[in-house]
Amino acid sequence: MSTENEGTAVPPAPSAPPVPVDTPAASAQSPAPEGGAPTTPLPPVPHGQPGASEHGQAAAAANAPYASAGAGAPGTSGAGHAGPAQGYGEHGQNQGFGGQGHGPSAAEAGWPPPPPATPSYADGGSGSGGWGSSYQQQQPAPGRKSGRGGLVAAVLVAALVAGGVGGGLGYSLAKDDDGATDSTTVSASGGGGDFKRDAGTVAGVATAALPSTVTIEAESSSGEGGTGTGFVFDKQGHILTNNHVVAEAVDGGKLSATFPNGKKYNAEVVGHAQGYDVAVIKLKNKPSDLKPLPLGDSDKVAVGDSTIAIGAPFGLSNTVTTGIISAKNRPVASSDGSASSKASYMSALQTDASINPGNSGGPLLDAKGSVIGINSAIQSTSGGGLGGQSQSGSIGLGFAIPVNQAKYVAQQLIKTGKPVYAKIGASVSLEEGTDGAKISDKGVSNSDAVEAGGPADKAGLKPGDVITKLDDLVIDSGPTLIGEIWTHKPGDTVELTYTRDGKTRTADVTLGSRQGDS
Numbered sequence: 001m002s003t004e005n006e007g008t009a010v011p012p013a014p015s016a017p018p019v020p021v022d023t024p025a026a027s028a029q030s031p032a033p034e035g036g037a038p039t040t041p042l043p044p045v046p047h048g049q050p051g052a053s054e055h056g057q058a059a060a061a062a063n064a065p066y067a068s069a070g071a072g073a074p075g076t077s078g079a080g081h082a083g084p085a086q087g088y089g090e091h092g093q094n095q096g097f098g099g100q101g102h103g104p105s106a107a108e109a110g111w112p113p114p115p116p117a118t119p120s121y122a123d124g125g126s127g128s129g130g131w132g133s134s135y136q137q138q139q140p141a142p143g144r145k146s147g148r149g150g151l152v153a154a155v156l157v158a159a160l161v162a163g164g165v166g167g168g169l170g171y172s173l174a175k176d177d178d179g180a181t182d183s184t185t186v187s188a189s190g191g192g193g194d195f196k197r198d199a200g201t202v203a204g205v206a207t208a209a210l211p212s213t214v215t216i217e218a219e220s221s222s223g224e225g226g227t228g229t230g231f232v233f234d235k236q237g238h239i240l241t242n243n244h245v246v247a248e249a250v251d252g253g254k255l256s257a258t259f260p261n262g263k264k265y266n267a268e269v270v271g272h273a274q275g276y277d278v279a280v281i282k283l284k285n286k287p288s289d290l291k292p293l294p295l296g297d298s299d300k301v302a303v304g305d306s307t308i309a310i311g312a313p314f315g316l317s318n319t320v321t322t323g324i325i326s327a328k329n330r331p332v333a334s335s336d337g338s339a340s341s342k343a344s345y346m347s348a349l350q351t352d353a354s355i356n357p358g359n360s361g362g363p364l365l366d367a368k369g370s371v372i373g374i375n376s377a378i379q380s381t382s383g384g385g386l387g388g389q390s391q392s393g394s395i396g397l398g399f400a401i402p403v404n405q406a407k408y409v410a411q412q413l414i415k416t417g418k419p420v421y422a423k424i425g426a427s428v429s430l431e432e433g434t435d436g437a438k439i440s441d442k443g444v445s446n447s448d449a450v451e452a453g454g455p456a457d458k459a460g461l462k463p464g465d466v467i468t469k470l471d472d473l474v475i476d477s478g479p480t481l482i483g484e485i486w487t488h489k490p491g492d493t494v495e496l497t498y499t500r501d502g503k504t505r506t507a508d509v510t511l512g513s514r515q516g517d518s
Helices: 145-175 204-212 243-249 405-415 478-486
Strands: 060-061 067-070 079-081 213-219 225-232 236-239 252-260 266-272 278-283 307-313 321-336 345-350 363-365 370-381 396-404 418-421 427-429 466-470 493-500 502-512 514-517
Touching: 060 502, 079 502, 204 213, 204 225, 204 307, 204 363, 213 236, 213 243, 225 243, 225 307, 236 405, 243 252, 243 266, 252 278, 252 493, 266 405, 307 370, 321 370, 321 396, 321 478, 345 370, 345 478, 370 405, 396 405, 427 478, 466 478
Parallel strands: none
Antiparallel strands: 060 067, 060 370, 067 321, 079 427, 213 225, 213 252, 225 236, 236 278, 252 266, 266 278, 307 321, 307 363, 321 345, 345 396, 363 370, 370 396, 418 514, 466 493, 493 502
16 A cells, blocks of 8 residues: 655646736546555645635645646746756755756655545455445244244234235236326336437437546556556557556556456556656557547637546546536646656646546546546645645646647657657746746756757847747746647747846747657
């Protein structure tokens, strides 16, 4: 069984998503595995942290072991590079995205946490009345035979016969009265099993999508691990999920995927991208009847659109929940809180569909059953901290990686086994009070904040410039800029609006590329 201590806090993301400038401001298949305990949410944001929501909430991952918050990596308020995360420094510095910082110091980290309390099912051992507890049937004690005993038996037989007659008479009377003119009951025309559910209904979408959704169990070589979700990406046996769902199985661990019909397959990691929090695994001895889920267009999703989430919250496989898209382009930074963890950044789809630990990696579907996102993180009011005793559930704030981004990343992972990130070639600050993404004075290990000959350098950007827009989206922090850049591909050209010496300027920047998480 895995255990987890309090982890490192991740500062919160800005509460408001980037917006256009001119826009006004079915039952469980099996109990959860012992090692599949979900993590608990991050501790509350310290008062005064940048971008904290109005209740000072921290975001927690929708599966073990991950948590989501915002403005940067644990213990940082310093510089971050608009490229892949580099991990956390010894003294709470963020080297992710080329940055350094002097934010809050990190707590001693460890994971995963103890599992939440769940009903205990006995396996035939002694019990005391709980669900699944065993019992011994008490046999009647031998007694003396007597005439009175025979009489009692006769009376019982008579009572049973009378009960049978009474029951039959009651049924006959009820049947005869079914057609009475004063009856107010109405009988359905057909049985429930004959009812055909339309494709556009929640039941219809769930019926079509569930067979292509799997519950993933990942276990490290030391026996630690967790449970998450994934879905069929193609007919070759590739399953799309979150990086943090399979992270424990990357180096010599065990990985399996179980379908709703109970069939379980061993799997292997094809590639994983910690910065994007996306991973692809492949089934061994895959079945021949795989049906990939259709992929939608996350760019066309609108606030208010209906959503359907499928996953294994708290190990309860094949759970379906519904909601709507409550926001787009929500900047979210996530980390499992460990000292060696690297931050993930996303410009997320926000949904109020109930998402809990164990939903990570599962599909977020639209009303037609097309995948529009990968469920990845949740917001929580818990004050217990990562690994604390408090285990919060859904409060209606869940975050999903847009499927357009996930599809691109998955294709790169299948092709090369490594992720490719878009970048501007500049380190940006993650500290508060910048009102944008400020290009730092120094990069990683005192390197130049603006990469010589890189995209930002060619566009004329310099240390101290504050980027306030990317195309028509407002940029209010470094993490927001990083998340937005990563929704693009290397080679895309974007317009950056920035301020220098009190004056507003613009520059066209052709994004560069970087391969791998290191």
